[in-house]
Amino acid sequence: MSLALLTVFRKEVTETLRDRRSLMSSLVLGPVFGPLLMMGILSLSLERSVSRLDEAVPVIVAGSDNAPNLVQFLREQNLDVSLREGGADQVRKWLEQDGEQVALLLPGEFGEHFGAGEPARVLLFADGSNAKAGRRADRVRAVLAAYSGTIAALRLQARGISPTIAQAVVVDEVDLSTPSSRATLVLGILSYVILLVTLAGGMYLAIDATAGERERGSLEPLLTAPVPRSHLIYGKILAAATFMALALALVMVSLLVSIQRVPLEELGMSANLGPRVALAVFGGTLPFVAVGAALLTVIASFTRTYKEAQTWLSAVLLVPTLPIAVAGLLDVKANAVLMAVPSLSQHLLIQGLLRNEPLPGLYVAISVASTLALGALLTALAGRLYGREQILG
Amino acid sequence: MIRAESLAKRFGPVEAVRDVSLEAADGRITGLLGPNGAGKSTTLRMLYTVLRPDAGRAEVDGIDVALDPLAARRHLGVLPHGSGIYPQLSARENIRFYGRLHGLAGGTLERRVDGLVERLGMTDFADRRAKGFSQGQRTKVALARALVHSPRTVLLDEPTNGLDVIATRAVRKLIRDLRDQGHCVLFSSHVMQEVAALCDEIVIIDRGVVAGSGTPRQIQQEFGGETLEESFVRVLGEREGLA
Numbered sequence: 001m002s003l004a005l006l007t008v009f010r011k012e013v014t015e016t017l018r019d020r021r022s023l024m025s026s027l028v029l030g031p032v033f034g035p036l037l038m039m040g041i042l043s044l045s046l047e048r049s050v051s052r053l054d055e056a057v058p059v060i061v062a063g064s065d066n067a068p069n070l071v072q073f074l075r076e077q078n079l080d081v082s083l084r085e086g087g088a089d090q091v092r093k094w095l096e097q098d099g100e101q102v103a104l105l106l107p108g109e110f111g112e113h114f115g116a117g118e119p120a121r122v123l124l125f126a127d128g129s130n131a132k133a134g135r136r137a138d139r140v141r142a143v144l145a146a147y148s149g150t151i152a153a154l155r156l157q158a159r160g161i162s163p164t165i166a167q168a169v170v171v172d173e174v175d176l177s178t179p180s181s182r183a184t185l186v187l188g189i190l191s192y193v194i195l196l197v198t199l200a201g202g203m204y205l206a207i208d209a210t211a212g213e214r215e216r217g218s219l220e221p222l223l224t225a226p227v228p229r230s231h232l233i234y235g236k237i238l239a240a241a242t243f244m245a246l247a248l249a250l251v252m253v254s255l256l257v258s259i260q261r262v263p264l265e266e267l268g269m270s271a272n273l274g275p276r277v278a279l280a281v282f283g284g285t286l287p288f289v290a291v292g293a294a295l296l297t298v299i300a301s302f303t304r305t306y307k308e309a310q311t312w313l314s315a316v317l318l319v320p321t322l323p324i325a326v327a328g329l330l331d332v333k334a335n336a337v338l339m340a341v342p343s344l345s346q347h348l349l350i351q352g353l354l355r356n357e358p359l360p361g362l363y364v365a366i367s368v369a370s371t372l373a374l375g376a377l378l379t380a381l382a383g384r385l386y387g388r389e390q391i392l393g
Numbered sequence: 394m395i396r397a398e399s400l401a402k403r404f405g406p407v408e409a410v411r412d413v414s415l416e417a418a419d420g421r422i423t424g425l426l427g428p429n430g431a432g433k434s435t436t437l438r439m440l441y442t443v444l445r446p447d448a449g450r451a452e453v454d455g456i457d458v459a460l461d462p463l464a465a466r467r468h469l470g471v472l473p474h475g476s477g478i479y480p481q482l483s484a485r486e487n488i489r490f491y492g493r494l495h496g497l498a499g500g501t502l503e504r505r506v507d508g509l510v511e512r513l514g515m516t517d518f519a520d521r522r523a524k525g526f527s528q529g530q531r532t533k534v535a536l537a538r539a540l541v542h543s544p545r546t547v548l549l550d551e552p553t554n555g556l557d558v559i560a561t562r563a564v565r566k567l568i569r570d571l572r573d574q575g576h577c578v579l580f581s582s583h584v585m586q587e588v589a590a591l592c593d594e595i596v597i598i599d600r601g602v603v604a605g606s607g608t609p610r611q612i613q614q615e616f617g618g619e620t621l622e623e624s625f626v627r628v629l630g631e632r633e634g635l636a
Binding site: 225 | 473538539
């Protein structure tokens with residue numbers, strides 16, 4: 001590596017480290033807070049959507065004297081029954097006071113119909129617009145259906161008929177997803193986050209080193225230094241790549257910490273993200289840094305001002321995520337051809353690792369080789385662009 | 394020592410430089426004088442190798458700038474027009490960075506940097522970050538970094554642009570010192586008084602061609618006029634049809 005390249009590299013790194021604002025947004029906001037925020041939202045939404053089976057669901061029961069056996073059954077099914085006296089009007093009032101409550105009204109004629117073997121009516125009150133009350137009502141409904149089924153079976157047996165006659169079809173569901181693969185559905189978005197944050201980690205440096213340098217008027221004197229222009233831009237690309245690698249390392253650490261706080265196990269899922277997997281994801285994604293740094297630098301070299309570069313690069317940041325989005329829609333599986341597509345191959349690598357189904361070594365090799373090759377190509381292109389005199393703008 | 398023969402450069406339809414030949418000798422201050430847009434900066438840019446001439450050739454200390462730009466740059470100290478410095482680096486770091494690019498390192502580099510900080514009166518702000526520097530301070534840093542490798546030939550594009558009287562004097566003194574040490578100094582300006590005060594030789598450029606050259610006295614004699622300024626206006630005025 002040439003001395004000039006290292007000199008430029010050192011200067012770019014020093015400058016960026018001293019610029020607190022860009023350091024904040026490239027290494028702190030994205031890589032550290034990004035995953036924390038994402039995992040926070042994820043765990044919140046998980047907690048809300050999962051009604052916990054072990055939790056006793058409170059239900060108000062009115063007219064319990066009319067069906068003591070049913071009330072007993074409800075209690076056995078882990079419903080927190082509170083008995084009250086009142087008719088339909090009172091029940092409505094109770095629920096108006098507390099919309100999260102659900103209430104069961106057992107009418108006076110319940111015993112009569114029940115004893116006669118006729119359908120006995122009960123009334124379930126719940127505010128359907130309240131998500132919590134809705135989930136509670138579902139639980140009560142399920143318990144009532146179970147009670148109804150049990151009684152029906154007993155009645156058939158009492159009449160000498162096998163209860164199975166009432167079951168024409170039995171559905172046995174076989175769930176093929178493993179806990180890890182179930183979690184991957186939820187965590188499928190992780191590879192987006194990892195790649196985006198990595199790219200963003202070097203964005204400011206790429207802009208500052210090209211468009212910023214031109215805008216400040218420091219590019220022209222730099223070009224009068226007795227070193228090949230390509231070495232100057234290679235040093236800048238190396239510096240951008242270093243910051244991207246740093247962002248990648250930070251985002252992996254942050255993910256590692258924050259994912260522990262998401263209650264995936266309660267959903268019967270497990271994210272296969274321990275320190276070893278995090279390290280493997282880092283290693284598998286690292287070659288992508290070469291593509292990212294060279295790509296952003298090439299694009300930024302075309303722009304005239306810092307602002308223009310910012311606009312362009314924000315759009316370009318999304319380009320590497322396109323193959324991932326398409327792959328996600330089509331639900332593609334890894335194959336040798338797809339592994340030759342940078343960004344997509346990293347996505348597949350990451351997904352394999354998170355599912356605890358690591359890809360074969362050949363696929364990993366294809367991913368690394370193709371990604372580094374594209375990185376080298378873009379770097380060479382950047383070198384050529386810097387050789388042109390139009391670069392002065 | 395600079396020698397240029399029939400340099401020409403066009404940008405699309407604009408002929409920035411049509412035919413410029415000039416010589417700047419060692420131990421002399423040569424001024425490139427001309428109105429805005431005359432082609433001064435483009436000429437200098439070709440000499441310091443960031444632009445490639447469409448036609449003609451130029452030598453720096455005998456090195457063809459088109460054939461071996463890297464070698465030519467080693468002989469040149471350059472202050473480009475509106476030259477910027479790195480705001481996050483201190484003055485000293487800015488200069489040091491260029492020293493390293495010129496292959497200097499260690500004690501040699503530090504002695505050079507210290508020497509320039511002293512010589513340009515930068516001691517007060519040498520270790521401050523350049524972010525809030527005044528125009529004068531920035532120009533001093535830019536000059537120091539142009540001189541860090543002790544170049545034989547110095548090219549300055551409007552070095553006193555935007556400077557106050559004190560800073561202008563400092564720059565002029567530096568230019569004279571460089572001349573007295575035997576350097577070749579070529580600088581451009583559109584300010585008549587500046588050129589008159591400093592130059593041993595003057596090259597007047599207008600619309601991309603050399604309109605006149607020689608010592609101030611020769612120019613005055615050739616074009617007439619009581620003062621150099623009057624002669625300058627006559628040179629240009631004849632072309633504009635104003636005289």
